[in-house]
Amino acid sequence: MKTIFTVLVLAALGAGAYFYFSKKHSASADPKELLAGKWKIDSVNLTHSRDSSLALAFLVSDSNLHNYEFDMNKKGLIIQSLNGRTEDTSLYEMTGGEELLIWRQNDSVKSKWRINTLDSLNLVIQGKDSAVFTFKKISSPI
Secondary structure: OHHHHHHHHHHHHHHHHHHHHHHHHHHOOOHHHHHOEEEEEEEEEOOOOOOHHHHHHHHHHOOOHHHEEEEEOOOOEEEEEEOOEEEEEEEEEEEOOOEEEEEEOOOOOOEEEEEEEEOOOEEEEEEOOOOEEEEEEEEOOO
16 A cells, blocks of 8 residues: 555656646747747836936837837847838847847847846847836737
């Protein structure tokens, strides 16, 4: 009887460990997989920005800020659209897992963004001037 109980306990522990570790493994997805999809700006935090003119220019320049959609694919293309019309295209590259480089197609200058948060629903990036952009995923790639 003790042997059967021990075998059942070991089987339960093994099954629990298997499900725990298989769940943890799938949660650590490839960052490009997590980035792929359509995103919208949820918020912008300029309180720690080192460039005070950036804050004023940003707030005055675009009242449609929360209406832009950013469609990012796994190959490194970003299509920025407003009300269903393409406004701009850019390219991106991830370096390591914590830095995002973004540039326009005909431009050699790459802007660096630190990735503070990246999961299946949220993306928080911070520019070198300390402006923090929070994005919410609105759809995943098909």
